[in-house]
Amino acid sequence: NMSTCATPSSPCRCRGSGSPSPVLPSRHAHKNRRLTRTLRRPSSARGVGLGTSARAARLGVMDGVGTIVDGSWCDEFAHLNDRLPHEPLALPQINSTCRVVLVRHGQSTWNAEGRMQGCSDISVLTEKGQGQAAKTRDMLMNVKYDALHHSPLKRAAETAQIVWGDGRDGSPVHVHASLREIDLYTFQGLLKNEGVEKYPDEYALWKDTPADFAVDVGNSVHRPVVELWYRGSLAWQHVLEDADGGVAESRLVVAHNAINQAMICTALGLPPRFFRKVLQSNAAASALTFSPASEEGGQVGVSVGAINATPGVRSLRPRSGAPAQVLLVRHVDVDSKDGYAEASRVAVLLRKCSVSTVCACTSRNTLTTAGALVEELRAKPPPIGSFVTSAETLDDLEGGESLLRTKSARLLVMENLAAPEGEAWQRSSEAWAALCEEADAAPIGSSLVAFASAEVIAAIVCRALGVEDSQAPATIASLQGDMPYGALSCILRPKGGTEGFLRCYNTGTV
Incomplete structure (x- = not known):
């Protein structure tokens, strides 16, 4: 059952029949112009x-x-x-x-x-x-x-x-x-x-x-x-x-x-x-x-x-020789029965992404998700270096400056990654600027990972892409609507740049 659909035909100027007028088809205008044909596998010629x-x-x-x-x-x-x-x-x-x-x-x-x-x-x-x-x-x-x-x-x-x-x-x-x-x-x-x-x-x-x-x-x-x-x-x-x-x-x-x-x-x-x-x-x-x-x-x-x-982590792995990419991850719900298991799954996936810096606010869900990645990196150090820290447990973490320092990776607590509901766009400028600064300081070919809520991630993506204030609320609503716990998104940007490119969004959730 195959049909071919095109916009309404009009005289073709290359056949000398005059200038066509613009066509704005109605929603059902082309229904009766569909032509049935057989689906054939394309030629194997290369x-x-x-x-x-x-x-x-x-x-x-x-x-x-x-x-x-x-x-x-x-x-x-x-x-x-x-x-x-x-x-x-x-x-x-x-x-x-x-x-x-x-x-x-x-x-x-x-x-x-x-x-x-x-x-x-x-x-x-x-x-x-x-x-x-x-x-x-x-x-x-x-x-x-x-x-x-x-x-x-x-x-x-x-x-x-x-x-x-x-x-x-x-x-x-x-x-x-x-x-x-x-x-x-x-x-x-x-x-x-x-x-x-x-x-x-x-x-x-x-x-x-x-x-x-x-x-x-x-x-x-x-x-x-x-x-x-x-x-x-x-x-x-x-x-x-x-x-x-x-x-x-x-x-x-x-x-x-x-x-x-x-x-x-x-x-x-x-x-x-x-x-x-x-x-x-x-x-x-x-x-x-x-x-x-x-x-x-x-x-x-x-x-x-x-x-x-894309299948696997193809759209998450950093590009060799490129400035550090920014990975945004929605925190998990640690109170759900699968919350900790989901946090561990995300951590295992991110281990393959040459993580150099982990950022989170002080909310319980966010810190716990970030902590799972910390534990994964501590147990199985990434290729770019081993993970060492003076903090014994997640309970040792307090808000403020860099809390976990490593030879090549660290955990930062960034309060601007948190925002009351409805205020994410206003705070996203400060959050994105801080992430850009950390990414510029990160090793070439590595990943900076930031854990946050769905609304904050959607707002940061809009800020990174250069969405204007007037369009931001509607775009944020569309982006955060279907974001599951543990969803991963990736932003690429030139070193020192303030606008970036969305490499992937909510990957692994199609």
């Missing part, structure tokens, strides 16, 4: 095989990348008229809760070569990429889906088939052109060093301020990231369209790095300047839950379950 449509071939698009015809960009998606520099659409109204798991495709041949892919359809999965997709399938084995939605590009379609797996006969499968990767026009197919050589000024914008990045295409100037944000919001119209049956549903979406970022950010109301601030690794999974608006015409509720989660 690095060759263009898979272009007959229509694209007639237009001269024979390389799977695209070309300029009569002053306009022309490829198999040109007729959709969805490359628009418009403000993102609001999330569609829904009548039932819907959980969506977003997966990026596994490593592709062009990923391995370092080529800029965009919406081109030449690259396919490498053997490593197929393995990554299989591991993600295993990670998501216990997640039940009611439908699959995926990009039409081969690298995503192959990943979708692997992750979707067998035994789901009868479940609908939808292919949406809106889920394709970012449109990079003449940059598509370039090696990164070729982009620097051929388009030095434009490439500098692409790397440094991508929201301002513009490409001259024939008679037009396109802003790829701004267009992507609109298309990300359009993709939500397609994915959430049928979430009105009155029962909770779960959907799997398999797409690409940039479009996944745009979908996550538009769901949270974050503008295009957040491009590249929410990382999406090959075959990583993110999860968002949407709930009906509390009043007619109100905003649809969004709760983040995970962002960029």
Whole structure:
């Protein structure tokens, strides 16, 4: 049961039929335009095989990348008229809760070569990429889906088939052109060093301020990231369209790095300047839950379950030679029957992350969770050094300055990691500044771990990403909503920098 969904067709300028008018599809406008086709496993050919449509071939698009015809960009998606520099659409109204798991495709041949892919359809999965997709399938084995939605590009379609797996006969499968990767026009197919050589000024914008990045295409100037944000919001119209049956549903979406970022950010109301601030690794999974608006015409509720989660600790291990990363961990509930066991589980996981500094406030739950990590490091010293302390037990700890000092790791009590309910955002500036200072002093290639409450962690993430005051309350509410005890999140930042990048959020909880 497979359908193909696209935005409403309009005249394609590359065929000389005039300028199309912007199309803002209604929520159900495309239902009757779906075309049934058979799901086929992508060709096993590697690095060759263009898979272009007959229509694209007639237009001269024979390389799977695209070309300029009569002053306009022309490829198999040109007729959709969805490359628009418009403000993102609001999330569609829904009548039932819907959980969506977003997966990026596994490593592709062009990923391995370092080529800029965009919406081109030449690259396919490498053997490593197929393995990554299989591991993600295993990670998501216990997640039940009611439908699959995926990009039409081969690298995503192959990943979708692997992750979707067998035994789901009868479940609908939808292919949406809106889920394709970012449109990079003449940059598509370039090696990164070729982009620097051929388009030095434009490439500098692409790397440094991508929201301002513009490409001259024939008679037009396109802003790829701004267009992507609109298309990300359009993709939500397609994915959430049928979430009105009155029962909770779960959907799997398999797409690409940039479009996944745009979908996550538009769901949270974050503008295009957040491009590249929410990382999406090959075959990583993110999860968002949407709930009906509390009043007619109100905003649809969004709760983040995970962002960029990978099997094991791949998204938590520090990068060799990089400044210390900041790991944020929600404390456990020590009064629950599994509280201490959960604290020990988190400690064992963090032991693999080259921990150099442990930070916590003086609350019982937070100190106990931090203490479990201290005991784990004391019993099994991390590779970067042995753990020594003058404190015999957790009861010896008191608030104030550094309390446990080690040859390469220490436990700090930081009162700014605590905040009364509703005051986390106001206190997060001070907390994030203190964490940045400690991270700058930590060894290269290590991890600073901070234990805190869900609200404080969500506020620190917003502060690290540069969320503005006006947007912070809504974003914090979305981030803290589905955060379980023991959830781990990771922020990367340049040494001395105040803004960072979200490497993963609530990993291990998809």
